[in-house]
Amino acid sequence: MDRVVLLLIILIYFAVLLGIAFYTSRNSDNESFFIGNRNSKWWLVAFGMIGTSLSGMTFISVPGTVGKGGFGYFQVVIGYWLGYFAVAYVLLPLYYRLQLTSIYTYLQQRLGQNAYKTGALFFILSRTLGATIRLYLVIKVLEQFVLADMGIPFEASAIIILGLILLYTYRGGVKTIVWTDTLQTTFMLLALVICVGYIMHSLHLDLGSTWAAMSQKGYTHMLQTDIKSPGFFLKQVLGGAFITIAMTGLDQEMMQKNISVSNLKDSQKNMIVFCFVLLAANLIFLLLGGLLHLYAGANGITAAGDDLFPAVAVNSGLPFFITVCFMVGLISAVFPSADGALTALTSSFCIDMLGIKRNPTLTEAQQKKTRLLVHNIFALVFLGCVFFFRAIDNGSLIDILLKMAGFTYGPLLGLFAFGILTKRNVPQHLPIWLCLISLVATFGIDLVNNAPWYTDKLHLGEAMGNALNTLSNNIFHGYKIGVELLIVNAAITFLLLSVFAVKDQQKPQNT
Structure with a gap:
């Protein structure tokens, strides 16, 4: 009976989203879909972006990291800030x-068409992988704790959820998402606060005694001072800062919402308010992680990592309303990242790759037809990626997410850094090849440096694993690359662009 009630609540939640989508998409056009007619309220964007940035990955994985890493993740969060x-x-x-609709148009104006297409391509790759791994995690939890007992298979769950996301983003785009993200962020933060408060109450703890109990277990340990460790605080802070610059400032999804605000001053207000709230929200997630581990220890629950929060919320004997809060918070955490990504990828592909805004022969109706087709195709791509991550999942996914960001956002960061920090150009055919070389080189460096991680995740043989470990010790002498992988990748891209740069400062010819 409880499972039926949970499913009914989820369906009601979607009905509310569809109602908002119907209301906000009235009289919408292509500009509404792409940039919300540049009429979004800055405070709505700021609040809604919290849900987009945190996502289901934060909701599930960050609390699960506290058992092994304490509050070490907060070092990265400081870097984000x-x-x-x-x-x-x-x-x-x-x-x-520059009054941009797509932020990658900057690369076109500065470095030419090839750099422009390269930047958009890496964004499409990055956001597709990032959004679908987050979406997969939530569908996995819903299947494990709600849908499997009702005989609904994972594949059907994924298709239904993606179909519902497609429905409420179909017409309104950014104009709709600004409002749906606000609603979903509200539910997510309420669920977070309620879960923290109730678990503290069930353990008979107040805030001071909670902190003392977590400190005794080592859960509040934050600063990592071993310079060779991937968790070294300076690497985490610097890596976090560049992750934000790349995954927010150079990400069409995140910037699409910001540039939908009517003026720069309000958009900057949005960003600063957002970053302070995000700092507090991540701290609460880590507090929740410590409480979950205390509760699990007191009640004989053996779940860890990504499985800890669902196990405590659903199968530990807590009141049913906590299970409801968890499920509503979970779906509220994932959908702002999935719906925004679907909209942003549609926008980027239509504007950057197909050039529908640059084609004067296309009518508004023709542009809309193309946009809807691309939107549907990306929904199918999302579905394929979700099935792919189901096939390779073998543990905590947040490490995989950050590593993928290092590989795919690095070239994008290098391109923008070269464009902003220098006045030189590169031959028109080279950007894509230099970025691919950087990607391959970064993968090679990380493969050797983090040989045990790859041996485990890719199921490499013992002989290959031993050879890589030996090579890693000989080259790096115990130093481990962490979140600064993004910086390494961007630096290689910047160096390659600098090596092949030409002094001609004329604007490149765009074709």
């Missing part, structure tokens, strides 16, 4: 000055 200031006061003024 610093990065938002760079986005607000370096990148946003650039985007508003």
Whole structure:
């Protein structure tokens, strides 16, 4: 009976989203879909972006990391916080000055058509993988704790959920998502606070005694001072800052919402308010992680990592309303990242790859027809990626997410850094090849440096694993690359672009 009630609540939740989509998409056009007619309220965007940034990955995986890494993840969060200031006061003024619909148009104006297409291509790859791994995690939890007992298979769950996301993003795009993200962020934060409060109450703890109990278990340990460790605090902070610059400031999904605000000043207000709230929200997620581990220890629950929060919320004897809060919070966490990604990928592919805004022969109706077709295709791509991640899943997914970001956002960061920090150009045919070389080189470096991780995740043979470990010790002498992988990749891209740069400062010919 409880499972039926949960499913009914989820369906009601979707009905509310569809109602908002219907209301906000009235009289919408292509500009509404792409940039919300540049009429979004900055405070709505700021609040809604919290849900987009946190996602189901944060909701599930971050609390699960506390058992092994304590509050070490907060080092990365501090880096995130610093990065938002760079986005607000370096990148946003650039985007508003150029009046961009797609932020990758900057690369076209600065470095030419090949660089423009390369930047858009890496964004499409990055956001597709990032959004679908987050979506997969939530569908996995829903299947494990709700749908499997009702005989609904994973494949059917994935198809239904993606179909519902497609429905409420189909017409309104950004204009709709600004409002749906606000609703979903509200539910997610309410669920988070309620779960923290009730677990503290069930353990007979107040805030002070909670902190003391977590400290005794080592859960509140934050600063990692071993410079060779991937968790070394300086690497985590710097890596987090550049992750924000790349995954927010150079990401069409995140910037699409920001540039939908009517003016630069309000957009910057949005970014600064957002970064402070995000700092507090991540701290609460880590607090929740400590409480979950305390509760699990007191009640004989052996689940860990991504399975801990669902196990405590659904199968530990807590009241049913906590299970409801968990499920509503979970779906509220994932859908802002999935719906925004679907819209942003549609926008980027239509504008950057197909050039529908640059084609004067296309009518509004023809542009809309193309946009809807691309939207449907990306929904199918999302579905395929979800099935792929189901096939390779073998543990906590947050490490995989951050590593993928290092590989795919690095070239994008290198391209923008070269364009902003230098006045030189590169031969028109080279950007895509230099970025691919950087990607391959970064993968090779990380494969050797983090040989045990790849041996485990890719199921490499013992002989291959031993050979890579030996090579890693000989080259890196115990130093482990962590979230700074993004910086390594961007630096290689920047170096390659600099090596092949030409002094001609004329604008490249765009074709």
